[in-house]
Amino acid sequence: MSQDGASQFQEVILQELELSVKKELEKILTTATSHEFEHTKKDLDGFRKLFHRFLQEKGPSVDWGKIQRPPEDSIQPYEKIKARGLPDNISSVLNKLVVVKLNGGLGTSMGCKGPKSLIGVRNENTFLDLTVQQIEHLNKTYNTDVPLVLMNSFNTDEDTKKILQKYNHCRVKIYTFNQSRYPRINKESLLPIAKDVSYSGENTEAWYPPGHGDIYASFYNSGLLDTFIEEGKEYIFVSNIDNLGATVDLYILNHLMNPPNGKRCEFVMEVTNKTRADVKGGTLTQYEGKLRLVEIAQVPKAHVDEFKSVSKFKIFNTNNLWISLGAVKRLQEQNAIDMEIIVNPKTLDGGLNVIQLETAVGAAIKSFENSLGINVPRSRFLPVKTTSDLLLVMSNLYSLNAGSLTMSEKREFPTVPLVKLGSSFTKVQDYLRRFESIPDMLELDHLTVSGDVTFGKNVSLKGTVIIIANHGDRIDIPPGAVLENKIVSGNLRILDH
Numbered sequence: 001m002s003q004d005g006a007s008q009f010q011e012v013i014l015q016e017l018e019l020s021v022k023k024e025l026e027k028i029l030t031t032a033t034s035h036e037f038e039h040t041k042k043d044l045d046g047f048r049k050l051f052h053r054f055l056q057e058k059g060p061s062v063d064w065g066k067i068q069r070p071p072e073d074s075i076q077p078y079e080k081i082k083a084r085g086l087p088d089n090i091s092s093v094l095n096k097l098v099v100v101k102l103n104g105g106l107g108t109s110m111g112c113k114g115p116k117s118l119i120g121v122r123n124e125n126t127f128l129d130l131t132v133q134q135i136e137h138l139n140k141t142y143n144t145d146v147p148l149v150l151m152n153s154f155n156t157d158e159d160t161k162k163i164l165q166k167y168n169h170c171r172v173k174i175y176t177f178n179q180s181r182y183p184r185i186n187k188e189s190l191l192p193i194a195k196d197v198s199y200s201g202e203n204t205e206a207w208y209p210p211g212h213g214d215i216y217a218s219f220y221n222s223g224l225l226d227t228f229i230e231e232g233k234e235y236i237f238v239s240n241i242d243n244l245g246a247t248v249d250l251y252i253l254n255h256l257m258n259p260p261n262g263k264r265c266e267f268v269m270e271v272t273n274k275t276r277a278d279v280k281g282g283t284l285t286q287y288e289g290k291l292r293l294v295e296i297a298q299v300p301k302a303h304v305d306e307f308k309s310v311s312k313f314k315i316f317n318t319n320n321l322w323i324s325l326g327a328v329k330r331l332q333e334q335n336a337i338d339m340e341i342i343v344n345p346k347t348l349d350g351g352l353n354v355i356q357l358e359t360a361v362g363a364a365i366k367s368f369e370n371s372l373g374i375n376v377p378r379s380r381f382l383p384v385k386t387t388s389d390l391l392l393v394m395s396n397l398y399s400l401n402a403g404s405l406t407m408s409e410k411r412e413f414p415t416v417p418l419v420k421l422g423s424s425f426t427k428v429q430d431y432l433r434r435f436e437s438i439p440d441m442l443e444l445d446h447l448t449v450s451g452d453v454t455f456g457k458n459v460s461l462k463g464t465v466i467i468i469a470n471h472g473d474r475i476d477i478p479p480g481a482v483l484e485n486k487i488v489s490g491n492l493r494i495l496d497h
Contacts, residue, residue, distance in 0.1 A: 014055050017190060021051055024192050028183070031196035039178075040197050042221055047182040050210070050357050054341050062294055064303045068286040075271065075284060075315065075373035082251045084260070090250060093257045094144040096234040098325070099248060100219075101131055101241040102361075103160060104153030104179055104209045110387060111427025115156035117241045118163060119428060121384060121393055122400055127241050128160075132167050132174070133403025134247050139171045146248070147173040149224065150241075153209035154181045154199060177222035179214045181207050187345065187353040205348045212240075212319075213339045213359025220332040229325050236328075238321045238361060244393055245382035246320045247404050252374060256322055266327035267368035269293070270320035270376045277418070279308040281316030282362065284373045290366045291373065293317055298340055315373070317362050318381040327368055339363040378416070379407060387431040388419040395441045411442050422450035436479070443484075456481065 025044045032040040087093065107116040117127040125133070135148050152160050157178055164174055181199070183192035184206055194206035215238065219225050228236075235256055239246030256265060269291075271284055282295040299307045306312060331337045339359040346354050365371050382405065384390055392398070397416070398405040407414060425431045436457045441447075443462040451469030456479030463485035469475040473491040477483070 018052060018055060020191060021185075022048065025183070028192065028194055028197055031198075036197055040181075043180045043182060046180050046214075046217055047210075047357075050182070050341065050359070051185075054343070054357050057341060062287065062292075062298050062300075064300055066287055067294065069312075070284055070286045070291060070373065074286070074291055074371075075375055078251075078374055078376045081255045081374060084251070084255065086250055086254055087258065090254070091142040091144050093254055094138065094142050094146055094248075094250070096232065096257060097146050097248065097253060098149060098228050098233050098236045099131075099135055099146060100149045100151060100215070100236045100238045102212045102215070102238065102319075103128075103150040103156055103176075103241045104212070105242070106155050107428075109385070110390075111429065114159045115152075117150075117156070118159065121244070121390060122398075122405070125400075125403075127244070127384075128163065130244065130400075130403040130405075131241060132170055132172055135172045135403075136170050137402035137404075138248055145173070147175060147228075149219075149236075150174070150176045151179055151212070151215055151218065152176050153179050154207065155209065175224055177218060177224055179209050179212075179218045182210045182356070184208055184346070184348075184354040184356050187355050193352070193354060208356045210356065211342060211344075211358030212361040213363060215361050216328055216332055216337050216364065220328065225325060225329055225332075229329060234325055236323050236325060238319075238323060240319050240383065242385065243318070243320065243381060243383045244405050245380040246318070247380075249376075249380070252322060252376075255374075263370055264324070265322075265370045265372045266324040267365050267371040268322040269362055269365055269371070269373050270318045270322075270380060271315040271373045272318055272376050272378050272381050273314055274310050274316050275378075276310075278316050279310065282360070283307070283313040283316050284365075285313070287366070291371045292366045293360070293362045295340070295342070295360065295363070297342055315375060318376065319362060320376070320380060321362060323368070331364075331367055337364045337367045386421075387425050387428060388421045390428070390431065391419055391421065391435075391438065392416060392441075394438045396438075397441050397444075408442065413445075417441060417444040418446045419444075420448045422453075424452055425449065451475070453477070459483070 025048060029040060029044055103115065103117050105116045107114060107119050110119065112119050120126055131148065135146055138144065138146055150160060161176065167174060183194045185191060186193055194203055196203065199207045237248060252268065256268060259265065269284065274281065280296050282293050285292050285294050296307060340363050342358040342360060344356045344358050346356060348354060384393060393405060397408055397411060399408050425434060434454045436455060439455060440460040446464040447461055448466045452474040453467050453469050455477045458480050459477050460482040465483045465486055467475060467488045475488060475492045
C-alpha cells in the first residue's frame with residue numbers, strides 16, 4: 001500500500017473509532033436524570049474534544065531541537081520583586097485577589113479515606129484548616145475580602161462540603177466548584193468502560209477527574225469566573241492544597257497589579273531551584289518565542305537525562321500560579337487554551353488496563369500574553385505527598401503562625417533534611433503509631449528508616465541517622481535517646497518490666 005493510501009486508511013479507522021466513542025457517550029448520556037443531564041453533557045462534550053485531540057497527536061509533543069533556555073528577563077528572581085516593597089494601598093490590591101486551591105485528590109497514597117485536604121498535618125489542623133486560617137488572617141489584618149475557592153472532584157466534593165460548615169464563623173467566604181468527570185477508556189478498544197452515568201458500585205472505577213488543567217473550563221462553566229469579574233476581582237492565585245508553602249505573597253501580587261514597566265502579566269508561574277529530589281519536575285523553557293512548561297512525559301527518550309540535568313534546566317514548576325481572570329475568560333471563550341495531553345495508564349482492581357487523558361494547569365502558560373516566571377525561595381514549595389514529608393512539617397523544624405509554616409530560626413542551615421521512611425510508615429495511622437512523639441530534628445541532615453522501627457518520647461536526631469531493622473527484627477528507639485551520626489541495625493526490643 002502506498003504511503004498516501006496507508007494514511008487514508010489510518011484516517012478512516014480514526015474516524016470510525018471517533019464515531020464509536022460518540023455513540024457510547026450518547027448511550028451514557030441517556031442514563032442521566034434531568035438534574036444530572038446538563039453538567040454530564042458538558043463533561044462528555046469536553047471529553048470528546050480531548051479524545052479527538054488525543055487521536056490526532058502522535059509522538060512526543062515537543063521538538064527537542066526547538067527547546068531553548070528562557071531569556072534572562074523572563075524568569076525574575078524573587079529578591080528583585082520583594083525589593084520593590086509594598087504600596088500603602090495594599091488592602092485595595094488584595095481585594096482584587098481570589099485564592100483557588102486544587103482539592104480534587106484523595107488521601108489514598110497515605111492510607112487515608114476521603115479528601116487528602118482533611119488529613120491532620122499539624123496540631124490536629126488539616127490542610128484545609130491551615131488554608132482557611134491563612135486567608136482569615138489576611139482578611140483581618142488588612143480589612144479585606146479575599147475569598148477561598150476549592151476546586152473539588154466528584155471524589156472529594158461531598159466530604160468537603162460536609163466539613164465546610166465548621167468555617168461558617170470565619171472571616172473567609174468559601175466557594176466550591178467541581179472539576180469535570182471523564183470516562184476512563186479501555187486501553188485496547190479505546191472505548192469508555194462506563195455503561196451509565198452512575199459512579200457507584202461496579203461503575204466506581206469507570207470515571208476519573210482529568211487533571212488540574214481542567215480548571216479553566218470548569219471554573220468558567222461554574223459561573224464563578226463571571227461572578228468574580230463582576231465583583232472587580234482581577235487575579236486568581238492557584239496552588240495545590242497539599243503545598244503548605246503556597247501562601248498569598250503580597251510582593252508577587254503587587255508586582256502583578258503594579259508592574260514596573262506598566263505592562264501587566266497574564267500568567268505568573270512560581271519556579272524554584274531544582275535539587276536532586278526534583279529532577280523529574282516540569283521546567284520552564286523558551287519554545288517558539290513563548291515561555292513553555294515542559295514535563296518529563298513530553299521529552300523524547302533520548303533526551304530524558306539532559307532534561308533531568310540540574311546544570312541545563314536549573315528550575316522546576318512549583319504549581320503556584322497567578323493568573324488573570326480576564327485573560328482566562330477571553331481565552332476560554334476563544335477556545336484558545338492549549339495544553340498538552342497527558343496519557344495516564346492505570347490497571348484497575350479487576351486487572352483491566354485503562355487509560356485516562358489529563359491536562360496540567362501550568363501547561364497553559366504558552367496561551368497567555370506576557371507570561372513570567374518568578375524564581376521563589378524553596379520555602380514556597382513544601383508539598384506533603386508522603387508520611388516522610390508529614391514528619392518534616394509536624395516537627396520542630398517549622399513553627400506555625402496564623403496557618404503558615406516557617407522554618408524555625410533555631411535551625412542553623414536553611415535546607416530541609418532528607419527523610420526517607422520505609423514501607424512500614426506509608427499509612428498515616430501506622431506512622432502515628434510508630435512515633436510516641438515527633439523527634440527533635442533541628443540538627444538533622446538525613447534520616448533513613450527501614451523495617452519495624454518505633455520511636456519513644458523525646459528522641460533527638462542529629463546529622464545523618466540510618467535505622468534498619470532486618471526482616472523479623474524490631475528496633476525500639478528508647479525515650480530520650482539522642483542519635484547523632486549513627487547507624488542502628490539488628491534487633492533492639494525494650495519491654496515493660
